Amino acid sequence: MRHGKYPFIIGFLVVPVAIYAVFVVWAYIQAFYLSVYEWSGLGPVENFVGLGNFRKMFDDTLFWQSIKHNVFLLIFLPIITVVLALVFAFLLNVGGGQKGGVTRGVWGSKVYRIIFFFPQLLALAIVAVIFGRVFGPDKSGMINGLFPESWQPWLFLADERYAMGCILVVLVWQAVGFYVVLFSAGMGNIPTEVYEAAAIDGATRVTLFFRITIPLLWNTVQVAWVYLGIAAFDAFALVNIMTVDRGGPDGATSVLSLMIYRNAFEFSQAGYASALGVVLFFLTLTFAWVTLSATRRESVEA
Amino acid sequence: MTDIFTKPELDRRTLLRRAAAVGLLATPAVSMLSACVGSSDDDTQEQATGTKSADNPLGIDPKAGVEIVIFNGGLGTKYATDVDTPLFNKKWPDAKVTYSQTEEISTIIQPRINAGNPPDMINNSGSKLMDFGAIVKAGQAADLTDLFAAPSLDIAGKTVADTLVPGAVEQGSYDGKPFAVNYSYTVFGLWYNAALFKKNNWTPPTTWAEFTALCDKIKAAGITPFGFAGANASYYMVRALLTSAGKIGTEQVLKDIDNLKAGAWTNDAVKKAAEAWAGIGKNYINKTFLGLRHTEVQLQQNQDKVAFYPCGSWLENEQAKDTPSGFEYAIAPYPSVTTSDQLPATAINAAAGEIYFAAAKGKNPQGGKEYLRTMLSKEAALEFTKLTKSLTVVAGASDGVTISPGLTSANDAVTKAGKDVFMGYLFDTWYKKLDDESRAAANDLMFKDYDAAKFCDRMEKASQAVAKDSSITKFTRS
Numbered sequence: 001m002r003h004g005k006y007p008f009i010i011g012f013l014v015v016p017v018a019i020y021a022v023f024v025v026w027a028y029i030q031a032f033y034l035s036v037y038e039w040s041g042l043g044p045v046e047n048f049v050g051l052g053n054f055r056k057m058f059d060d061t062l063f064w065q066s067i068k069h070n071v072f073l074l075i076f077l078p079i080i081t082v083v084l085a086l087v088f089a090f091l092l093n094v095g096g097g098q099k100g101g102v103t104r105g106v107w108g109s110k111v112y113r114i115i116f117f118f119p120q121l122l123a124l125a126i127v128a129v130i131f132g133r134v135f136g137p138d139k140s141g142m143i144n145g146l147f148p149e150s151w152q153p154w155l156f157l158a159d160e161r162y163a164m165g166c167i168l169v170v171l172v173w174q175a176v177g178f179y180v181v182l183f184s185a186g187m188g189n190i191p192t193e194v195y196e197a198a199a200i201d202g203a204t205r206v207t208l209f210f211r212i213t214i215p216l217l218w219n220t221v222q223v224a225w226v227y228l229g230i231a232a233f234d235a236f237a238l239v240n241i242m243t244v245d246r247g248g249p250d251g252a253t254s255v256l257s258l259m260i261y262r263n264a265f266e267f268s269q270a271g272y273a274s275a276l277g278v279v280l281f282f283l284t285l286t287f288a289w290v291t292l293s294a295t296r297r298e299s300v301e302a
Numbered sequence: 303m304t305d306i307f308t309k310p311e312l313d314r315r316t317l318l319r320r321a322a323a324v325g326l327l328a329t330p331a332v333s334m335l336s337a338c339v340g341s342s343d344d345d346t347q348e349q350a351t352g353t354k355s356a357d358n359p360l361g362i363d364p365k366a367g368v369e370i371v372i373f374n375g376g377l378g379t380k381y382a383t384d385v386d387t388p389l390f391n392k393k394w395p396d397a398k399v400t401y402s403q404t405e406e407i408s409t410i411i412q413p414r415i416n417a418g419n420p421p422d423m424i425n426n427s428g429s430k431l432m433d434f435g436a437i438v439k440a441g442q443a444a445d446l447t448d449l450f451a452a453p454s455l456d457i458a459g460k461t462v463a464d465t466l467v468p469g470a471v472e473q474g475s476y477d478g479k480p481f482a483v484n485y486s487y488t489v490f491g492l493w494y495n496a497a498l499f500k501k502n503n504w505t506p507p508t509t510w511a512e513f514t515a516l517c518d519k520i521k522a523a524g525i526t527p528f529g530f531a532g533a534n535a536s537y538y539m540v541r542a543l544l545t546s547a548g549k550i551g552t553e554q555v556l557k558d559i560d561n562l563k564a565g566a567w568t569n570d571a572v573k574k575a576a577e578a579w580a581g582i583g584k585n586y587i588n589k590t591f592l593g594l595r596h597t598e599v600q601l602q603q604n605q606d607k608v609a610f611y612p613c614g615s616w617l618e619n620e621q622a623k624d625t626p627s628g629f630e631y632a633i634a635p636y637p638s639v640t641t642s643d644q645l646p647a648t649a650i651n652a653a654a655g656e657i658y659f660a661a662a663k664g665k666n667p668q669g670g671k672e673y674l675r676t677m678l679s680k681e682a683a684l685e686f687t688k689l690t691k692s693l694t695v696v697a698g699a700s701d702g703v704t705i706s707p708g709l710t711s712a713n714d715a716v717t718k719a720g721k722d723v724f725m726g727y728l729f730d731t732w733y734k735k736l737d738d739e740s741r742a743a744a745n746d747l748m749f750k751d752y753d754a755a756k757f758c759d760r761m762e763k764a765s766q767a768v769a770k771d772s773s774i775t776k777f778t779r780s
Contacts (some may be wrong), residue, residue, distance in 0.1 A: 039432070042415065043440030047773070056771075137593030141671075158593030159533065183361035244533045244593055249750075250742045265408060266733045268433040269773060 002105060028241040028281075034274035041270035042126065053275035063276070066247075066254045069164055073171065073255075074287070078225050080172050085179030085224070086217075090209050094188045113184070114176040123176070128241035131170045132157075135242075142284035158244050158250035167238055167253055175231065179224050187213060215273065222295045229287050233280065236261065256280050347418065350666040359452035360668050367398040368669035371411060373427040375654070376402040376620055377690045378488070382425075385685040391675045393455075397669060406430040420661035422670035426482075427656055434482060434657055435732050439775040443481040444660040444667040446674070450480055455679035462678050469725040470695035471653040472521030476777055483674050484654030485686075485692040488614040488631060489712040490541055490726070491650060496632035497709065500604050506634035508647040510578055513637045517586045520609045528582050529608040532592035532749060533597040537730065539579075539748055540614035541551050544573035544727055545636050549645040556727040561778050562769040567762040576747060576754035578639045589707065592749040604629060610637075614655075617707030619691035631708030649722035650715050654695045677682050695714040703717070729765075732777050737763040 035054075038047040051280075057063045092105040092113055108110075119127065134142040135156035144153040157163050194212055203211065214221075236257035240246055247254035256276060264273035337617075348367030352358060368390075372382045387399045402421075404410045408430045414420050420442065424550070426432055437443050450463040450471055467487060472481030494506065502523065507513035515668050516528035530539045548556050558566035566572075588608075591599055600617065602608045605626050609615070618631040625631070635650045658677065660670030676682055683696035684703065691706055705712060710764030716723055730737035740761060747757045768774055 040434045040436040040440065040773075040775070042412070042432075049773075060688070135593075138588075138590035140598075147441065153590050154594055155590065245536060245745060246534075246743055248742055249532070249592060249745055262738075265430075266433070267738075268436040268775075269735075271773065 002298055022082075028117050029276045031274045031281075034271055035278045036275075037271045039271040039274075040268040041264060042268070047271075049154060049271070053272050054279075057271060057275060057279065062251050062254055062259065063256075065251050066256045066259050069253065070233055070235075070283075072164060074229055076168055077232045078228035079176070081175045081179055082170070082221055082224055084172065084176050085183055086209075086214070086221070087169045087184035088112075088176070088180045089187060090213055091183055092116075094205070094208060094213065113180070118177065120177045121173045122174075122177060123238040125241060127170060127174055128238045130243050131166070131173075131238075135166050157242065157253075158249060160249050163243060163249065163253045167242070169233065170238055170242070171231065175228065179228075182224060183217060183220060186217045190216045206257065216284055222291070226288065226291050229291065230284065233257070233284055234285070303413060325639075330750070347663070349664070349668075351564065351668060354747070356453075357366045360672050361544045362394070362397070362435050362668040362672045363666070364394055364665045365396045366535065366669055367400055368423065368666055368673055369400040369421040370402075370423040370670070371407070371421045371425060371671060372403045373407050373425045373431075374395055374405050375428045376616055377692060379403045381682075381689045385406075385689070386673065386677050386682055389679065389682055390673055394672070394678070395473055395605060397459045399673070402580045408432045415661070415663075416593055418663055420664045422664040422666045423658065423660055424660050425656070431657070432658070433734060435476065435777060437659075438476045438481050439499065442662055443673065445660040446474070446480040446483065446660065446671065449483075449660075449671045449674055452675060454551070454748070455675055457557075457680055459543060462675060465678065465680070465697060466695045467652075467654070467697045468631045468723070470654045470780070473725060474659075476658070482657045482752045483678065483695075484656060485658055485677060485694055486616075486654070486656040486690070487691070488616060488655050489650060489652045489716055490543075490545060490614050491612070491633040491635050491715060492711075493609045493613050493617050493631060493633055493708075494610055495603070495606060496630040496711070497628055498609070499632075506632075508636045509637055509641075510639050514581070514585075517582070518752050521586060526588045526602075526608045527586035527605065528610045528612075529588055529591045529599050529602070530612055531594050531596040531750075532745045533595045535596035535599075536744045537737065538596075538612045538614075539744040540740045541614075541726070542574050542636060543579050543744065543747075544572075545651045546578065546639050547572045548651065548724060549636065549643050549647075550639055553724045553726075556724075557779055559765070560727050560732065561756055562733075562765050562776070564766060564769075565762070572761075573754055573758050580747050580752040580754050580757075584752045587727070587748060589749060600624075609722065615708065615712040616692055622691070630719060631706075632711040633708070645722050645724075648715075648718045648720075649724065650719040651726045652716055652719075652723050653725050668750075697762045728777070733768050733774060735774070736761075736764055736768050739768055 034045065036048060036050055036052075037045050038049050038052070039045045092109040094105065102134045122130075133140075136142065136144060137152050137155045137158045139145055139149075141153070141156070143156070147154070155162070156166050188214065194210060194216070198208055198212055217231065234257055235255050239253050239255050239258050240261070242255040247258050257280070260276045260280065263269040339501075348627070350363035352361050352363040354361035359751075360365070368522075370382065370387075372379045383401060387401060390399060400421075405428060407424070407426055407428055411420065411424055411426075412432055415437070416552045424436075426434055430513050434443070451461055454460045454465045461707060463471055470484060471480050473484045474480050492506070499505070502519075504516055504519065504743060507516050520527040530536065530542075545557070547569070548571075551569065554567055555566070556567065556570045559572075597620075599608060600611065600613075600621050601624055603611050604621060604626060606629075615633065618625075621631075635648055658674055660667045660674065678696055679687075680696055680699050683694040683699035686692070687700040687709075688692055688703075688705060691709055691711065700709075700713075730740070743757050743760050743764075747753065769776075
């Protein structure tokens with residue numbers, strides 16, 4: 001048994017480790033290496049510029065705009081999604097009160113659960129195209145079509161004040177279903193005795209939600225937070241497909257991932273794109289570290 | 303009791319770490335996708351050659367295969383498979399043509415170029431086209447001097463260069479050397495429905511005063527006088543504006559812009575053009591167009607909801623399936639902005655476009671060039687025009703052949719312009735970043751603040767930033 005153990009484990013590991021090393025680790029090293037060069041993306045890599053790409057970034061207004069938009073998503077995407085998902089999950093699981101000693105969801109909760117999960121099944125590209133129509137700036141757009149004929153059409157994505165908000169709405173719409181399911185699973189694990197005891201003591205649904213569900217679900221909520229935070233650093237597909245002039249109007253929806261893509265494959269600035277990638281790497285790392293250390297101490301025992 | 307919470311820490315933290323790892327995956331995507339960073343460009347692979355002769359001016363190996371890649375977009379691929387390849391094989395029956403098509407040129411070709419294994423002839427086009435300036439700079443495109451000096455395939459006594467419209471070779475030249483065949487010939491101007499105009503007794507304007515007066519009439523008739531799609535096609539507007547600037551102050555204005563000369567964008571001609579167009583934006587455009595895509599605005603024109611649309615002569619073919627019968631595409635040159643415009647009102651912007659090039663480091667670059675020579679024959683050019691409803695740079699290839707109203711109108715406009723056909727500008731292909739800035743600036747000018755001075759200053763600043771950026775390869779024209 002001892003003898004066979006290591007070859008067995010190595011046999012399992014060798015392929016994934018090799019793939020990981022080649023396609024992740026090696027690619028990282030290359031990104032760091034390229035970030036200190038002025039490289040067009042074609043031909044030999046030769047023009048060493050040290051931190052030149054980072055200095056250029058510092059002066060690039062679009063970069064700061066993009067960071068601002070990523071931070072906007074980082075703040076609002078997790079908050080709104082988690083709150084909505086918690087409320088829905090609570091209604092679906094506990095909101096219906098008790099019958100025969102079993103807590104249940106509101107009427108029709110099984111159907112709702114499926115409906116909430118639907119957006120998760122759609123590819124993001126399709127979601128982007130659909131919402132491009134929903135937010136259509138003239139009467140052919142779904143929302144504008146619902147407004148009375150006499151109203152001026154609302155420009156949505158073509159108005160820089162609302163464009164980023166539209167992106168946020170779509171991201172939330174797409175994500176909520178998954179977290180409803182995640183939180184539902186978490187709530188399923190909260191012992192019914194706790195709810196019964198509280199109910200006997202005369203707790204209302206609101207009290208149940210805030211005093212029992214949330215504290216016992218706290219761990220799951222934290223996981224959701226990290227996932228959503230990372231999604232907020234991406235948003236590439238939506239912005240690329242949905243927005244005016246890709247990242248517009250006039251940079252009003254630009255995000256880091258889009259900048260990386262455009263610099264690498266459209267502006268022939270692969271070196272600069274790699275430098276942006278390095279920045280994104282450290283931002284994500286910092287976010288993960290902050291979240292991990294902020295949540296280290298808390299743990300509620302059931 | 304459930305034990306889900308007895309050891310939550312371990313599970314949660316593992317999960318968190320994994321989640322973080324997923325996010326980090328986004329970073330290396332750049333280097334992954336551009337593939338093979340360190341590929342040595344010095345290893346020369348064996349390239350096929352043959353003996354040069356009158357019948358074989360490029361000296362190709364008659365038995366060596368040629369690999370071609372065609373972009374599958376608005377022009378389709380039929381002209382390559384059904385016209386060019388059979389013509390090529392008629393002359394070179396033993397040279398096997400390996401054909402493939404793609405909608406994403408850079409995705410397919412860029413890694414192959416970096417790996418030192420490019421196809422021989424590449425059609426660099428579409429929204430995912432490669433930055434051709436960078437390709438030239440990296441020495442990946444073959445010098446086409448010998449192709450243009452070779453005799454034409456079917457026009458006796460002329461070299462390939464002689465058979466082309468003026469400016470066609472220049473358009474594919476970088477620092478004086480030709481590297482690309484810009485095959486299709488596009489005429490730019492204001493497109494309108496000739497039938498609608500006839501019905502309402504409207505005539506296309508030649509002066510700006512006529513233009514605005516007609517726009518008032520059109521507006522009164524309940525039709526949006528002018529429109530372009532801000533969501534993805536504001537570069538049509540950039541072209542309209544700069545064509546006007548060129549007509550005010552000759553093509554030199556546009557050459558200065560291309561050469562990144564200081565003050566090129568704050569030039570009086572550009573300012574006047576921007577002011578004139580900003581007026582159109584302020585009074586005659588539909589604000590919702592900022593959020594629409596080109597096909598949506600073009601469809602509205604087909605429905606006679608938009609009168610004038612700035613575009614190139616590909617428009618008719620692009621809209622073919624949505625154009626109702628009775629709709630007759632016609633083109634008008636942009637009207638003169640001032641009474642002292644240096645070019646006449648008939649002057650028109652027409653340019654060669656759609657890059658085809660032979661890869662310098664492929665297996666058979668001469669074969670790739672020979673394929674290009676086949677495309678530049680009169681026979682291939684006429685068939686191309688018939689199939690794609692697009693003119694080619696082969697001069698007069700489709701003269702006397704009636705193909706469609708829009709194409710006839712474009713041909714007429716070029717004839718009327720005579721010597722005042724000008725190529726326009728190249729900065730949009732040379733400096734993609736500047737192109738990007740001009741699109742956003744044009745949207746602002748036409749939909750938001752109508753501020754010509756701001757437009758000029760902003761573009762001037764962007765242009766000077768490109769000029770100072772050592773990471774961007776510079777080109778010049780004269």
